[in-house]
Amino acid sequence: MAQKEGRTEQGSAKTGDNLGAKAMVGAPTAGGGVVVEVREKKGPLRAAIPTMPFPVAVICLFLNTFIPGLGTFISAFTVLCGARSELISERGVCCVFWLNVAAALIQILTAVIMVGWIMSIFWGMDMVILARYRDQGLPQDV
Numbered sequence: 001m002a003q004k005e006g007r008t009e010q011g012s013a014k015t016g017d018n019l020g021a022k023a024m025v026g027a028p029t030a031g032g033g034v035v036v037e038v039r040e041k042k043g044p045l046r047a048a049i050p051t052m053p054f055p056v057a058v059i060c061l062f063l064n065t066f067i068p069g070l071g072t073f074i075s076a077f078t079v080l081c082g083a084r085s086e087l088i089s090e091r092g093v094c095c096v097f098w099l100n101v102a103a104a105l106i107q108i109l110t111a112v113i114m115v116g117w118i119m120s121i122f123w124g125m126d127m128v129i130l131a132r133y134r135d136q137g138l139p140q141d142v
Contacts, residue, residue, distance in 0.1 A: 042086070048099040049126050050075050050083035057131035061124030068120035069107035075127060076100030 060071030110116030
């Protein structure tokens with residue numbers, strides 16, 4: 001496992017005394033405890049989930065629960081209406097729109113074997129979590 005400036009592939013640690021200082025992962029802090037920060041690497045489909053207003057995200061979750069893929073399909077159009085996504089700066093609005101449409105089609109086509117239905121519910125839950133972070137002004141790490 002390669003380490004670079006106190007970071008590894010799994011995360012980094014910060015000391016309690018100086019929040020700007022970097023420490024080795026697993027190294028004890030001045031208070032005696034170990035603080036580890038882990039960041040999840042998202043794939044393109046997951047990073048394309050738009051950050052919508054909370055009521056819209058709840059409606060998409062409701063639709064995804066009962067008609068797999070419908071809420072995801074509607075969320076694709078919110079990208080065209082100005083909803084932000086982590087991937088827009090890298091790939092553009094049009095690509096993020098089509099990635100969300102592809103995710104909706106995957107959910108619809110695999111709903112027959114229950115995989116798409118479960119994926120659809122989790123997708124809706126991620127939309128609600130992102131919307132909650134947006135409304136609270138917190139960083140968007142889902």
